[in-house]
Amino acid sequence: MEKNQDNGFKQLLHDQKERLKELACINRTTAVLKERKSIDETLQKIVHCLPPAWQYPEYTVARITYRNKVFMTPGFEETKWLLKHEFRTIDNTRGAIEVFYTREFETIDHGPFVEEEKDLIENLASLLAGFINSILAREMMNIPDSTVADEAIKPGTSSRQLLQRFLERYNAERDIFHDLMPFKVKEILLVANLYDAYSIEGEGRFSEYIFGEYHQLNLTSMPRVTGVSGLEEALNRLRSKHYDLIIVMLGVEKENPMKLCRKIKQKYPYIPTFLLLSSPGDVPFAKKQKAMGAPFDDYFVWTGETRVFFAMVKLLEDRVNVENDTRKGLSRIIMLVEDSAEYYSSYLPTLYTLVMEQTKHLIEDVSTDELYKVLKMRA
Template sequence: MINSIVLQRLKEREKELNTLYRLSSLLSDPDLNPKAIFGELIRFIPLGFQYTTICESRITFEGKTWESDDYRETPWLLVSDILVDNNTSGEIRVAYTQLIEMQHGSQFLPEEQKLLNTIAERIGDYFFQQRLKNSLKLLETGNENGNGNGKVLLKPDPDQHWKWRYRMAERISELMDMERFGVKAIYLIGSTKNATAGPASDLDLLVYHQSDEQQLNCLRSWFDGWSLCLSEENLQRTGYQTGGLIDLHLITDKDIHEGNSYAVMIGAVNDPARLLRKAD
């Protein structure tokens, strides 16, 4: 017999799958404009979350905003960026309007962040494909004739500095032995997160740890190695010489509790740190 916990988990997975099915059905129409897509999306995104009745959503895309009727910023918030052609074009926010139950420091399930990331990724892919088609049509005919999702053509993006830094930040977080170093989470902040990094910009990483002295020394040495390697890579790419590319910011439970230093960026409403990985 399936116990109640397993049954509840299965029900949550069913809600997530139904949400993705609705999204696929919505995006099957190639002629929808952003208003139609996001107006429908804010309606059914909350249906995929655990506490549907207190779940609200807001979508910002290229300077415009769509939000559910009762949306407001709360401490219980998930965010995922919408990337179109590797450029941040907007974001999706999901908020709980009241506290029900916290588990492992969050009211959201880990699967719910994955769900939101998947939705944002598919939205970005949809607009990329539509704008690519529109660009090709313009090249063939010389006439731009598109709906809202093809109105803005793909633009050449010669500035790749933030992109490879972002990929390396993801790779570093994937390879880190978090248990060995006593790391609880790693976040991305600064110009790379905001897609504004230049050829001499640092890669700013925020590491939340509970390391002892030996672990902390090993952690710093590990990042120093990465920093020097990335500095050499940047030199080969741009000709800029730096003494190290990673700007490492370390925070502890005390910093988070007291709201010290960079700890305030975790879960912030404005310019929040982007979670790369959390310890299991």
């Protein structure tokens, strides 16, 4: 028994040591990327970081290929004991990281390589692709790299020209954020009977949460919510001003909300209309109405959590802005595949909150001015 415990303890120490080696490799790679050298110089440095992270570094060689260029460790040779992961950059160029053992070892998870080493090489490939993509993106958008030395200042250059050069260099990246998220939901028309409106306000402190959520996440474009309780009042409001989003509550009474949706869409087909169901039990009814061509764009389930309103707003903004933001700012996309209204009504609020909070923390970690932080949060 003691011998088994001793062997188990030794194995635990061995595994811990291997994980520390892998973490050290990630840290060394990140440090090299932060130097922001040329792609070739960076890849040559990183390939030398790889062998020490594997189980048998003295029998490990590595190779990185990208754009028909090859970067290898000393004494490199190809063998049949290979762990490889490919990556692709935004210009559709393929690259690969390959790690070889120069002698045979015991077969474990992936030949002689363990599962954690497979995860490591995938993470490294992702880091490399992200680094190269950032350089390519700057080239595509003609953004000067702040790490490149200033051009020599020619004699006779005026102070005005020097100032202009300074502004162009340091504001180029900031200008991109002005072009992102051009559509913002500023006015919301909430249509609900008095009972449903009272339920929302009472259960979730609707007004308090909407304002609190935007304030907490440092979002500057806060929508204004106007509540009405009937068709005529809704139409009067729509005639008097423009609304970016209409939310119709579907409660115990179901025919009037459907009638209201039809009337609104007849007169204002260009305004997005979301249906908010009072309970999961209303989902079959909404599905049937949608299949029959009911004039609403999407539907969500009210679960007593007012963050669903925040998610509805952000989802609409993302749908409208996705083409612009991916083209101009190369924004990344999170794709959620879910056909259950009950589930995505729960997932989306959590997902949006996590993304916004993570973005906020990342921006706070960057030493920059307040305007730059506001622009990045806005985007």
